[in-house]
Structures are given as C-alpha cells and as structure tokens.
Amino acid sequence: MIEAKDRYDKLTSIVNNNLAEYNINSIVFENYDNLNISIYNYPLRKLLNITEDREFLYEVYYKILDRIIDINTLNHLLLKLKNKDIKREKIINNIFNSPERKKKNTNIDFDK
Amino acid sequence: MIIYIDISNYVLTRAHTGIQRVVREFLYRLNSNEYNFEYRVIYYDSKGSKFIVISHNELNNFLNNSKNYIFENLSNSFTIEEMIEDSIFFDMDGAWNNGLKRNYLYPILKNKKIKIYNFIYDLVPIILPQFSHEDTIRNFTNYIFAIYEYSDLVFFDSRSAEFDFLKIKNKTKNSRNISTKVAKLGSDVFKQNSNIVEHKLLKTKYILFVGTVEPRKNQKLLLDVYEILANKHHDINLIFVGRAGWNNNKLIDKIRGHKLLNKRVFWLENINDDLLVEFYKNAYINVYISSYEGFGLPIAESLNYGNITITSKNSSMYEVGKNFADYITYNSENELYEILDLYLDDENLYNEKKRFIKDKYYPYSWDLTYNSIIDVFKNITLDMKINTPEKLQFVFISIDIDNIKTTIKEIDRYIDFIDEYIIITRGDMIEEFKSIKSKYQINIIDENEILGEYQKDFAKRDHVSKNWLLRTSLLNINTLQEQFIMLDDDNIPLKNIDISHFIENGKYNAYYFYNLLNWNSFASDYDIGQHNMKTILDKDGYELLSYSSHKPQIIDKNIFREVVDKYFEIGLEMPIDEWSMYFNYAISKYPFLFNKSKFDTLNWPGNVSDWELEYIPEEYNFENYYSSIYDAIFKDVKTLKKKLIIKEQQQKPYFINKNLYKEALNKYDTYNMIHGILKFNIFSKNIYLSNIPYFIEAKQGSWIKLAINYKALVSINDIIEVGYYIDRKKGAFSKLNIDDKYSENIFDFGISCESLAVGEYNLLIDVIVNGVNVYGKESPYLVKLFVK
Numbered sequence: 091m092i093e094a095k096d097r098y099d100k101l102t103s104i105v106n107n108n109l110a111e112y113n114i115n116s117i118v119f120e121n122y123d124n125l126n127i128s129i130y131n132y133p134l135r136k137l138l139n140i141t142e143d144r145e146f147l148y149e150v151y152y153k154i155l156d157r158i159i160d161i162n163t164l165n166h167l168l169l170k171l172k173n174k175d176i177k178r179e180k181i182i183n184n185i186f187n188s189p190e191r192k193k194k195n196t197n198i199d200f201d202k
Numbered sequence: 203m204i205i206y207i208d209i210s211n212y213v214l215t216r217a218h219t220g221i222q223r224v225v226r227e228f229l230y231r232l233n234s235n236e237y238n239f240e241y242r243v244i245y246y247d248s249k250g251s252k253f254i255v256i257s258h259n260e261l262n263n264f265l266n267n268s269k270n271y272i273f274e275n276l277s278n279s280f281t282i283e284e285m286i287e288d289s290i291f292f293d294m295d296g297a298w299n300n301g302l303k304r305n306y307l308y309p310i311l312k313n314k315k316i317k318i319y320n321f322i323y324d325l326v327p328i329i330l331p332q333f334s335h336e337d338t339i340r341n342f343t344n345y346i347f348a349i350y351e352y353s354d355l356v357f358f359d360s361r362s363a364e365f366d367f368l369k370i371k372n373k374t375k376n377s378r379n380i381s382t383k384v385a386k387l388g389s390d391v392f393k394q395n396s397n398i399v400e401h402k403l404l405k406t407k408y409i410l411f412v413g414t415v416e417p418r419k420n421q422k423l424l425l426d427v428y429e430i431l432a433n434k435h436h437d438i439n440l441i442f443v444g445r446a447g448w449n450n451n452k453l454i455d456k457i458r459g460h461k462l463l464n465k466r467v468f469w470l471e472n473i474n475d476d477l478l479v480e481f482y483k484n485a486y487i488n489v490y491i492s493s494y495e496g497f498g499l500p501i502a503e504s505l506n507y508g509n510i511t512i513t514s515k516n517s518s519m520y521e522v523g524k525n526f527a528d529y530i531t532y533n534s535e536n537e538l539y540e541i542l543d544l545y546l547d548d549e550n551l552y553n554e555k556k557r558f559i560k561d562k563y564y565p566y567s568w569d570l571t572y573n574s575i576i577d578v579f580k581n582i583t584l585d586m587k588i589n590t591p592e593k594l595q596f597v598f599i600s601i602d603i604d605n606i607k608t609t610i611k612e613i614d615r616y617i618d619f620i621d622e623y624i625i626i627t628r629g630d631m632i633e634e635f636k637s638i639k640s641k642y643q644i645n646i647i648d649e650n651e652i653l654g655e656y657q658k659d660f661a662k663r664d665h666v667s668k669n670w671l672l673r674t675s676l677l678n679i680n681t682l683q684e685q686f687i688m689l690d691d692d693n694i695p696l697k698n699i700d701i702s703h704f705i706e707n708g709k710y711n712a713y714y715f716y717n718l719l720n721w722n723s724f725a726s727d728y729d730i731g732q733h734n735m736k737t738i739l740d741k742d743g744y745e746l747l748s749y750s751s752h753k754p755q756i757i758d759k760n761i762f763r764e765v766v767d768k769y770f771e772i773g774l775e776m777p778i779d780e781w782s783m784y785f786n787y788a789i790s791k792y793p794f795l796f797n798k799s800k801f802d803t804l805n806w807p808g809n810v811s812d813w814e815l816e817y818i819p820e821e822y823n824f825e826n827y828y829s830s831i832y833d834a835i836f837k838d839v840k841t842l843k844k845k846l847i848i849k850e851q852q853q854k855p856y857f858i859n860k861n862l863y864k865e866a867l868n869k870y871d872t873y874n875m876i877h878g879i880l881k882f883n884i885f886s887k888n889i890y891l892s893n894i895p896y897f898i899e900a901k902q903g904s905w906i907k908l909a910i911n912y913k914a915l916v917s918i919n920d921i922i923e924v925g926y927y928i929d930r931k932k933g934a935f936s937k938l939n940i941d942d943k944y945s946e947n948i949f950d951f952g953i954s955c956e957s958l959a960v961g962e963y964n965l966l967i968d969v970i971v972n973g974v975n976v977y978g979k980e981s982p983y984l985v986k987l988f989v990k
Contacts, residue, residue, distance in 0.1 A: 092375045098347055100374040105331050105343050112332040117339055125305040125344065130248050156301055157337050194301060195248040 133202035298345030324496025360518030383793035388568030389502030416447025540878020593621035600691035666777035689754035731777035751801035855901035
C-alpha cells in the first residue's frame with residue numbers, strides 16, 4: 091500500500107478532477123502533515139514555518155477559522171505580505187482576535 | 203465496552219431534517235430500550251476540551267425539542283484521554299462539520315484500542331463536488347480520508363453509497379479492510395398533529411416535487427416539461443415544495459419569473475410537516491428526478507403515501523423505488539413528458555398503478571433501520587472471535603461422479619488445508635462414490651441420513667427445494683465442524699489457494715457476483731429464486747448481493763444455523779438460493795466478521811451472452827466447470843493462460859459495448875433520443891414499454907441487453923412476449939413475467955449482433971400477445987442498430 095500522504099493526495103485529486111470537469115477551480119486542501127493536529131490547540135510555529143505565503147494563508151484560515159479563505163481576502167493579504175505591509179504574526183493575531191474565531195472557539199498555542 | 207455516539211453537529215445545528223432526522227429516529231429508539239452494552243450519547247465542548255454526556259432524560263427532552271432545548275446537566279463529562287479502552291466510537295451525525303477533526307481524534311482513539319464505526323449517507327461532495335460548497339467539500343473529503351485510514355466498520359444507507367465509497371477507496375490505493383454494511387432508512391409516515399391543515403392548492407390536481415430547489419435535484423427538467431404538458435392538460439398544476447438551495451440563481455429566477463407562477467406553477471418555500479403530509483396525500487403524481495442521492499427518502503415517502511412516483515434511475519434511486527416507481531433512466535425530456543402524459547391520459551392505468559403500489563409496496567420503517575444498527579452492537583458485544591483453523595472440511599452435495607472426481611483431483615493438487623471431504627449423495631450412488639481417490643480422507647454420507655423426516659417424498663421435490671433441503675440438512679452431520687467450506691462438485695480451483703482466501707485477519711471472505719436488485723431475468727428456477735430472495739431479504743432489511751458465485755465459500759456453522767432457523771420453511775415453499783440467504787443475513791447481522799469481495803470464478807456465466815457481468819473479476823482462482831464449454835471453446839485447451847486468453851476474446855465485444863453505451867448516454871440525454879412510452883394494445887390488453895433509446899451501438903459478435911421497464915394490463919394466464927424485427931425478419935423475443943392482472947418489472951431486452959455484419963439495421967419493436975403480434979413488421983417503434 092502507498093504512503094498515507096499519497097493516499098490523501100489521490101483523494102483530493104479525485105475531488106479536484108471532478109471539479110475540473112465542470113470548469114470549477116480546484117480546492118486548495120490543507121497540508122497533509124498537519125491534518126492530525128487539533129485546531130483547538132494548534133502550534134503557532136507550524137503556521138509560521140510554512141514557506142509559501144499562499145499556503146500560509148490557507149492554513150491560517152483552516153486552522154483558526156476552520157474554513158476556506160475567500161478569494162478577495164486571499165489576494166488582498168497576499169499583496170500585503172508581498173509588499174511587506176503586514177507581518178504574518180499580525181495576520182494571525184488579527185484573525186485570532188476576530189469574533190468569528192471566538193465563536194468557533196479554536197485556539198492557537200502561542201508557545202509552540 | 204461502551205458505545206460512544208457523538209451528536210455534536212446535531213447539538214450545534216439543531217436541524218431536524220436529513221441526517222439529523224436519522225440520528226433522531228435512532229436515538230429515540232436507543233433511549234427506549236435496555237441492552238447488554240453501555241452507551242453514552244455525547245457532544246464535544248470545545249471550551250472545556252471534553253465530551254459532555256447527555257443523560258437519558260435530557261436526551262429525550264432534546265429530541266422532543268431539539269430546536270430550543272438548553273442542556274442543564276454539564277457535569278457528566280470526560281476528556282478524550284479518559285475514554286474507556288476497547289469501546290466503540292460511533293459517528294452517525296454530520297461529523298465532518300465538527301471542529302474536533304477526525305484526522306486528529308481517530309488516531310488517539312485507535313491508540314486506546316477504541317473501534318471506530320461510521321454511518322455514511324452519500325459521497326456527493328467527492329463525486330459531484332460541483333453541487334457542494336467548498337467548505338463542505340474540504341471538510342467532507344478530510345472526514346472520508348480519516349474513515350479510510352481508521353474506521354473499522356461503515357454503515358451506508360444504500361448499496362450505491364457503499365459502492366461509491368469502496369470505488370474511491372480503491373482509487374486512492376487504500377487496501378485496508380473495512381467492514382461495511384447497508385442499513386436502509388425508514389420512511390414512516392410523519393405523525394401529524396391534530397390541527398386541521400388547509401391550503402387552497404390541496405383541492406387542485408397537481409404534480410408535486412418535494413426537495414431543496416437546487417441544480418442537483420433537477421427541477422429545471424420538470425419545469426421545462428411542464429411548460430409543454432400544460433398546453434395539453436389544462437387541469438394539472440405544478441407545485442414545488444422546498445427551500446431555495448445554494449448556487450442556483452438561474453433556476454430560482456426562472457421559477458420566480460415564470461409566467462404561470464401562482465397561476466398554475468407554485469413554489470412553497472416554507473411549509474410545516476403537517477401541511478407537507480397533506481400535499482403528499484393529495485398529489486396526483488410525485489416527481490423526484492435528482493442527479494444523485496445517498497438514499498432518496500422523498501421517493502420512499504412518496505410511495506409510502508401510495509403516490510405514483512416518477513424518479514431518475516441513478517445512484518441509490520432504484521434501491522428505494524424498486525419496481526414501484528417510474529424511472530427517467532436517461533433524464534430525457536421525452537421520457538418525463540410521455541410518462542406524465544400517459545398517466546394524465548389513461549385513468550385506468552393510473553388507477554391500476556396506484557393499486558399496485560398500495561398492495562405491494564413495502565416501506566422500510568425506522569424500527570427496521572434502528573434494528574439494523576443495534577443488531578450489530580448487540581452482536582459485537584458477544585465478543586465473537588474467528589479462529590483460523592489449520593485445516594477445513596470441504597463439504598459437497600453431488601450426484602455426478604465424473605464432476606466430483608475431477609474437482610477433488612484439482613483440489614488435492616492446489617489446496618493443502620483439507621481436513622476431510624464430506625460428500626452427501628444419493629443412497630444408490632454411495633458404492634460408486636467410494637471409488638473416488640484422494641490423498642485426504644473422504645466421508646461419504648447417504649442423504650437420507652441427514653434429511654431426517656424430509657427423506658419422505660424427497661425425490662418428488664423440485665431441484666431448488668431439494669438443494670435447499672440438502673444444504674440446510676448439513677447441520678445434521680454430527681462431525682461437521684464450526685467452520686467449513688461449502689462447494690459444488692463443479693467448483694474447480696485453478697491455482698494454489700491459501701486458507702487466507704477464506705479467512706483472513708479474523709474475518710471471513712464472502713465472494714459476491716451480482717446485485718440482486720439488478721437481476722432482470724425470469725427464465726429459470728434459479729432466476730425466480732433470485733427474485734424471491736430479493737423480496738424476502740429486503741423486507742427484513744438485509745443486504746441484497748448475490749453470493750452464488752459458483753465457487754467454494756466458507757460457512758460459519760452457528761450463523762448458518764440462525765439462517766436455517768429463520769428461513770427453513772420459506773425455502774420449502776419457494777425457490778431461494780442458500781448462498782445468498784446465508785451471506786446477506788450473516789453480513790447484515792455480523793458485518794464485523796466479514797470482508798465482501800468480488801468473485802473470481804471463470805465461466806460464470808458459462809457463456810458470455812448469458813448475462814452481463816455487473817462486477818468484473820480482477821483475477822480468476824476458481825472455474826465453474828461446464829462440460830459443454832470443454833466440448834466447444836476449451837476443447838484441448840490445457841493451460842489457464844490459454845483459457846483466459848479465449849475468455850478475454852469472448853468478453854472483449856461486451857466490454858466494448860459497455861463503453862459504446864457510456865458514450866451514447868450523453869447523446870441520449872443531450873439530444874433527447876429516447877422513446878418515451880411504447881404502447882401496445884390488442885384484445886383489450888395493454889402493454890407499455892419504456893426506457894428504449896432511438897439508437898443502439900454494438901460490437902459485432904455480441905448480444906446487447908437493455909434493461910427495459912414494462913407495464914402489462916393483461917390476464918394472469920396471458921403469454922406476453924417482447925422482441926423485435928430486424929430488417930423485416932423476426933429477431934429475439936423474450937417472455938415477460940406476468941404475475942397479476944397488473945404486472946410491472948424490468949427485464950433484459952436482448953438484441954443479438956452475433957451473426958450480423960458491420961452496418962446499420964432497423965429494429966422494429968413489437969409485442970406478441972398469446973401468439974398474436976400487435977404490430978408485427980409494421981411496428982411504428984423504430985430503433986436504429988449500428989453494428990461496429
């Protein structure tokens with residue numbers, strides 16, 4: 091049997107291929123390596139260690155707000171990050187302090 | 203052992219339809235009974251990082267008032283780490299939406315040796331993601347991944363959902379064995395409050411469509427058809443009931459801006475259950491033509507109200523509607539228009555069909571659903587363990603000395619875990635059977651010794667009931683072991699077979715070859731047995747796969763005894779198939795003891811044209827021996843490799859046909875190239891055929907089998923044949939199964955291309971009633987056949 095990560099990739103590819111048949115954009119699924127970490131106690135470092143800004147933003151929304159980032163916010167924040175108008179820590183703090191996060195009660199472990 | 207049932211999503215959403223309805227119906231009953239196991243209905247409190255246990259009383263209060271109930275007792279709680287080892291965690295709610303992600307939770311549970319059970323209702327977000335919100339797609343995909351990785355047992359509401367789940371699992375190259383079981387959903391009539399409900403539309407004649415207005419439900423097709431229909435039938439209205447769905451502005455705008463809106467087309471977005479019941483009760487016809495369903499509860503509910511129900515034939519729809527619903531097989535306008543038009547025109551047919559539904563339709567109840575799940579919990583707590591013995595008895599019933607000699611010779615050659623052969627045969631053949639040679643012990647038993655009181659007049663019984671009696675009488679063999687291999691004298695191994703072929707990792711392997719629901723032939727006692735079994739098993743809520751795979755299979759004696767205790771008398775009254783009775787019962791009751799696998803039998807069917815393979819074997823380990831095949835295609839063929847090459851050549855045109863059919867499907871639908879209803883009337887007998895395309899493409903040298911619906915308003919003794927003329931010469935005609943003055947069924951309409959040259963042919967469809975053609979060669983119903 092192939093590795094679990096490959097199985098996950100195959101599954102997400104099936105979904106995205108099905109979407110492609112209807113000319114619908116692919117979904118950026120979350121990073122396999124972090125699937126087994128609770129969003130009620132997610133290590134800050136895991137988010138900050140992500141290399142790509144785009145993946146970082148997807149993961150931040152998945153892990154803190156438990157949802158997909160909408161495309162306008164994504165583009166807006168990507169631009170800000172690119173222009174160094176905002177730091178990643180700030181984005182995390184903003185989202186962490188949002189009413190939506192509080193309602194969903196997710197948590198970040200800022201010490202890890 | 204404790205069974206944890208997490209209803210966090212129900213507690214959060216407070217919804218009362220869809221999945222939450224299933225959860226509610228199950229919990230009502232769970233909470234009203236006592237068991238040999240403990241259970242905890244729980245929800246996750248993310249603030250306290252613990253599960254809250256809902257007390258017995260609070261659960262009742264919540265179920266009775268789920269929308270507004272506020273839980274009072276929050277003190278009975280535990281953390282994930284405090285969960286009891288060797289328990290079961292059952293996810294039957296919409297767990298993919300929970301913040302407590304299953305890819306996080308399940309590995310922790312597995313480390314605590316807690317078994318994970320799931321209930322999956324459909325795979326829409328994976329198979330048809332275009333119909334789902336992206337958050338649902340992401341959450342659901344991750345949830346399914348966790349199930350593939352960690353689940354021990356998955357319940358499904360249909361074989362279709364189970365099949366989709368396993369197909370995708372296979373595509374992800376996941377070879378973990380997960381036990382699966384189909385538990386059908388109830389469709390009991392809603393309990394109405396005593397309030398009198400009134401609505402002005404209830405007194406009108408209307409076509410009803412209940413369901414969220416969304417692209418997947420395909421209300422658009424009905425609206426398009428209604429626009430034509432309304433011109434001819436001035437008294438029929440169209441009523442949509444359901445809220446506006448997501449991502450559907452085009453259809454919503456179309457309905458809201460329709461010129462007949464609130465005149466003849468109505469959309470009721472928010473009606474209560476009591477009023478919905480009244481709309482069902484008073485509907486003239488109900489339509490539900492969804493593109494995909496996990497189950498299709500509206501079909502069951504509609505039939506339960508005795509309504510004529512027109513639905514599509516994809517995913518699970520046929521499992522729910524069976525022969526009681528009318529199907530738009532190809533989703534074409536023609537089909538939908540003509541079936542509606544037929545019922546609106548022909549009052550006699552309309553009334554007979556309503557009577558047929560009222561008399562013969564059997565709905566599944568929520569009690570059945572509940573028992574189907576709870577049986578598994580009851581049985582798993584019995585702590586049944588399967589030991590893998592070193593050797594097994596091989597038990598035959600045979601009166602064919604040549605066959606059994608050949609088979610035993612090959613088993614001796616390829617199988618090394620034989621404890622002994624037991625052969626049941628007729629008294630007069632025992633001496634002859636003693637001449638059989640084997641390196642293992644052979645115990646030959648006179649059938650009269652095990653038949654007991656049933657030996658009297660045994661010889662006068664028909665073949666199928668003889669078989670049933672003999673198989674069930676195996677339990678009377680004193681030396682029969684707890685597990686044994688049951689086989690026929692023509693089940694020949696083709697290669698080395700290990701005991702793991704039958705028992706593996708504490709589970710039995712069960713080999714199926716067909717879905718009983720799709721067995722459309724009525725030609726032989728065997729066929730009739732398949733249909734009888736389908737009804738018997740279905741009424742009891744059991745699975746419906748066919749296991750008479752013509753190969754040896756392992757039997758658990760205790761479970762077999764349960765089957766015999768339950769069905770012995772039925773097997774004497776009508777043909778049924780002991781293989782499928784045993785396995786469907788056993789797997790439904792003890793799914794955790796079984797792996798279901800595709801069959802691996804060469805020469806089943808004997809001839810590739812006999813019936814179409816529903817499941818194609820991935821390998822061949824056994825052969826179903828037919829002497830006729832060795833007289834013909836396998837003459838002088840010695841090696842398996844050569845046999846497989848010959849078989850592959852024979853099957854090739856049939857696989858090409860499958861692809862041609864798949865390609866044609868798109869054209870049938872897009873260009874509306876389907877006959878609506880074919881009508882045949884003679885001597886006051888009426889026969890209606892539906893689901894026939896305008897054209898068929900087939901490979902030279904093959905047979906095409908088209909699944910066609912017939913409705914026959916005839917006399918019970920009438921002989922009705924359906925077939926075709928090809929370029930004015932008589933082609934194949936098949937006899938319909940007529941069992942009442944109104945008979946309806948699906949049958950395989952066979953078209954032979956075996957001796958046709960490549961080219962284009964005109965098929966004229968006709969019906970023969972008691973030897974008299976309705977149209978003969980002048981039939982108006984033309985099907986173009988393209989032989990390639």
